[in-house]
Amino acid sequence: MWLVSQPNSVILEVKVEPNAIGQDCLEKVCEKLEIGVEADYFGLRVSPGSGPGRWLNLRNPLDPHRIPGGRLDLRVKFWVPPHLLINEATRHQFYLHAKLDLIEGRLVVADLEVARKIIAYIAQAETGDCERELPPTHIYEECDKIGPQGERPEDHVDKIIEYHCQIAGMRASQAEYRLLKEISELESFGEELFFCKPVTINNNAHNLYSHLLYHRQQAEEPRARDEQEIDGGATVGCLTSGQSGGGCGCRLSTCVGVGPHGIVVYRPACNGEQEIGVEKQSIAYTAIHRAQPFRRNFQMSFVTDEGNEATLHIKMATSGQAAALYRAVTEKHAFYYCETVRTAVTEQFTRDLKGTIASIFNDSTTLGRRYVFDIRRTCREVYDRARRAAHAQQHSAAPHDSRTRRRTASGSEHKESRSRSHSGGCRAEALACRVCMDEPIDTLFLPCRHVVCCENCAPRCNRCPLCRSEIEKLMHIFLPCDYPKSPGLVK
Template identity: 80%
Template sequence: MWLISQPNSVILPIKADLNAIGQECLEKICEKLEIGAEADYFGLQVCPGSGPGRWLNLRNPLDPHRIPGGRLDLRVKFWVPPHLLINEPTRHLFYLHAKLDLTEGRLVVADLEVARRIIAYIAQAETGDCDPEVPPTYIYEECDKIGPQGEKPDDHMDKIIEYHCEIVGMRASQAEYRLLKEISNLESFGEELFFCKPVTQFNNAHNLYSHLLYHKQQEEEQPRARDDQEIDGSATVGCLASGQNGGGCGCRLSTSVGVGPHGIVVYRPACNGEQEIGVEKQSIKYTVIHRAQPLRRIFQLSYVTAEGSEKTLHVKMATSGQAAALYRAVTEKHAFYCCETVRSDVTEQFIRDLKGTIASIFNDSTTLGRRYVFDIRRTCREVHDRARRARHRRRDPPSSHAPPSSPSSPSSPSSRAHAHTGPRSRSRSGGDGGGGGGGEALACRVCMDSGIDTLFLPCRHVVCCQECANRCERCPLCRAAIEKSMHIFLPVEYQKSPGLIIK
């Protein structure tokens, strides 16, 4: 029996076999929560008594000896903007995790006005419409860590109540969507932090971002040139570290690496009470990374600079396990956000324990003692495609971000014929997994079956087939009203119809 904790602290008991892998456990959870089509966004986290949790490798067998008390946390592993989420239960779990990170200070909002709107959305989702005479102040107090810290303006609470009153009548699901939309615009959205020293009450994500905001407000940063490319994370630096009476933000931080959807960011805190240098922030995009690998406690990264030369970055972590976790995060996030499909050299990479190593001497193809390094199966595009196909097969009504339907029912005979007849262009170009290819690029973004052949006016977006376009009142991309639609002919057609040449 495994105890799975959701972000709202609700525990789900899951029964699994002794030799079951983590993926089986996750699939049972997602089946209960009705998010099976979008399960790839989530992961199971092992949380020790102190410090950050580690992601469970879902392709390996569950090990009770490495999971204290048989407790696991269901968390969002890959963050995407809310308009890419198809199912309402998926958006709700995203909201719960986002609220937890906001209220506990792991996701920092720099703008006070944005923070007030976020608090108002949380209050609307949790308590409904605001009564100006009796506002839900307890919700506002729970969200105290949202926004810039320090002394708040006198009208701070009044502004939150004002925002809350402006969204009277908004449904809870709409408020959750608006909150996710707000945080998706944050600079640190989807970023996973790895600190070189253990996380403490001073050395954490909240203090890091507060540190950044403090020095950004003081003066424009002036990065210092570093000759050495090795970062020793064994020491911490921070404002007022020696008790100076000068300026500073009062934190004590170690070097950290943030792994996000677009690349990695190296944060090097370097300030004290006498000389405020701020934080050296080095961004490295995935497109310039040449090679990454862990070497015991050191995470090594080779990348191409703007001048065209290759440089190597060494980050010394506290343990070899943290270096391996950083390497795994960089590889998986790059594959998920930037690749069309997950390469076989990522999915098939594994290590062996002692028993498996001995067995491999006699039989190299044996699976005994094999433990996979990565557990990513699909990219962001493939997960979205899979969820779209699942919804289309069920013929559910469109969600809040999907194009609204015309009075004609989606389950009409013509729609059913369209759903079950004709060639499935994306199936030919990669199957249900959504492999790469031209068929994927030219498939209708609503039904994901027929080819794109309709132009919307006046926005001029080309995203739908003719059947789906007839049911749309607004453009699925820009949400602009559709005044007119026009049938077009693309260079390559994937839908058989009279008079067309099939290539």
């Protein structure tokens, strides 16, 4: 029995086989929540009592000894804008996780007006329309950490109520979509942070982003380096507000953020004499040549904006954190930037002692094999799969006029008409273009030789809808059977 917690603290009980892998557990959870088609956006996270949590590798067997109490957290692993989410249930899970990250400070909103809108959207989704005489103040207090911290204006709550009243009549699903749209434009959207020192009450994501906001005007431009050695052994913090010189009161170590667009290295550089904020260096995925972990060190070679090759060395707190950083960089690069997941990623694994000894005699044995990555599909593949599933569901739910033909006086004629309708409908569905579902398939893709489109839709495809391979040539073909147009199955 595994206990899986949602972002709203609702716990689901999941039963799987003793030798099941993590993917089996995730699929059962997503099946209960009706988000199975878009399950690739989510992951299971292990949250130990001390130290940062880690993502469970879904391709490996579930190990009760490494999961305290058999408790897992369902969380969004790959963030995408809300317009790429097909199912409303998936958007709701994204909303729950976004609300949790906003309240706990992992998503920091720099603009106070945007923060007020976000709080109003949360209140609309949770409580409905606002009554000026009795506003939902408990929601406003719960979301007090959203937005820039510090002394708030006196009319802060009044403006939230005003925003809340302006969106009266908005459905809960619309309010959730608007919130996701607002946070998708934040600088820290979808970014996962890896701190060189252990995460504490002063060394966390909320303090880092608050530090960035406080020193936005004083931040220096990143210095050009060819060899970069970063040792996160020391923490650097601002002076507290009670001391001379001011400061935001944080105490941070160097950290690395891995997001949808690339890697960001944050180097806090503040002291009591000179406040220079944070040195922030962004490295796009397209500039990275190679990345690898070695014990506590994470090494990466990349190309700078000037075209020079540079090397980045980062010493993490533990070897597990260095491996987690390497895994996050590889998986997010494959998910957001690749057309499909390469075999070099899916087939990378390690072995324990028993597996190593067994591989001496049989190299193909799976004994003791533990996969490094568990990504199965890219962002494009997940979206295409969800869109096709939604189209198939809508198509199957449409009324089939061909199956409700008029009853004849004779019973035999009635059965014959039903059989003709069924066979004709199946034939029409099998021979219809998979893009427009209207015209017959009559175009061959080369070199993959798949036949799935009509002559009108085929020129619009750059890649084969089935195997995603490049299309070099189109060839018109003639099928040996006629294409029966059935108004019930093909529009």
